[in-house]
């Protein structure tokens with residue numbers, strides 16, 4: 001097992017390119033099951049979630065080629081193979097296999113998903129949607145079994161705005177008979193990306209990106225070619241790290257509209273931001289002002305950027321508060337930042353940051369994906385060497401991180417852990 005080492009304090013300069021969106025990729029790949037002929041997705045990130053989903057499609061009989069970010073999925077040999085255990089537990093998004101397999105085969109058996117622990121992550125709204133479409137859903141020894149004689153369109157009101165439930169219901173409803181209306185739908189860009197792929201496969205979807213989505217079911221879907229949208233969370237992570245440790249960084253392959261809430265907050269702090277057509281420039285940031293952040297559904301401030309933002313906030317002059325209204329326990333990075341000399345207090349769903357602090361290199365552990373991003377940013381800001389373990393989380397969502405950050409002048413590398421270090425991490 002490896003750890004990441006970062007020598008902090010080296011000013012970052014230059015250009016860094018954003019990859020395809022993880023949170024789109026993890027839905028686009030299962031969506032290929034719905035077609036009767038091969039689909040090609042271009043621009044996928046080289047992250048472990050994508051490799052896990054590739055293996056899952058192969059497990060159900062698909063043939064999948066993946067090279068240079070391009071994945072070709074031939075669904076011809078696919079069957080409704082139950083997947084109650086194993087790889088499905090590695091990632092949250094394996095729940096999209098439920099919607100896609102239910103749509104295609106009218107049955108699915110999928111183990112309850114894994115992914116980052118951020119507090120309770122129920123999937124009751126997904127189940128409510130599948131049941132409204134005519135499926136029976138039972139929980140048998142930790143796996144959900146979904147069965148339907150036929151799927152029929154329905155009007156489904158989501159009690160909570162959920163990205164996962166909106167996409168999952170869309171995946172099943174494109175192959176249902178008649179019209180489905182999803183009310184109180186989530187509006188994230190990833191939902192539009194999945195709807196675009198499905199529409200190009202022959203589905204009839206209107207309103208993706210608004211809070212009412214109308215789907216007219218079709219009997220057949222065909223393969224197509226699709227280019228994924230850029231990852232707004234990776235873009236945001238790079239913007240934050242540029243503000244934290246940069247002296248002029250351009251982030252390329254960004255849809256600026258997708259990061260508007262972050263741009264607004266960075267400007268409020270006094271970070272120089274210039275917006276291009278497909279790039280964002282972050283200038284050297286000094287004397288940052290205190291701000292408060294509340295995570296909200298899109299287009300509000302994303303929960304996924306809350307953790308990286310906390311690291312930047314240790315530079316502010318004053319007090320700042322971060323409230324996560326989406327996930328109550330997304331604060332595991334705080335104790336690690338404290339090890340690095342940050343002055344932060346958590347109270348319920350909020351973290352209060354007292355700045356400025358001069359961060360010090362330390363041995364820290366990434367408890368989840370964005371906690372990992374927060375610690376990498378802190379390591380780039382800190383004096384001395386920071387060692388980050390828990391890289392399996394970071395590898396779920398950031399492709400070629402070392403190469404990309406080294407390109408900006410960061411001193412960052414991976415190192416094999418000794419047996420003694422492994423034991424310490426496992427016992428922690």
Ligand SMILES: CC(=O)N[C@H]1[C@@H](OP(=O)(O)OP(=O)(O)OC[C@H]2O[C@@H](n3ccc(=O)[nH]c3=O)[C@H](O)[C@@H]2O)O[C@H](CO)[C@@H](O)[C@@H]1O
Nearest residue numbers: 023120121122123124125126160162163164165297303326
């Ligand atoms: C709205 C929001 O910010 N969504 C984020 C959420 O998506 P993710 O898809 O994981 O979460 P959802 O959008 O589905 O959930 C939003 C909220 O609804 C709740 N919920 C969800 C489904 C359900 O059936 N029942 C239920 O109560 C969740 O616990 C959460 O509090 O985390 C992802 C990974 O960090 C982010 O990329 C998404 O942008």
Ligand SMILES: C=C(OP(=O)(O)O)C(=O)O
Nearest residue numbers: 092093115116304369370
């Ligand atoms: C927590 C995340 O991923 P997942 O929902 O797959 O656990 C994330 O993208 O920040």
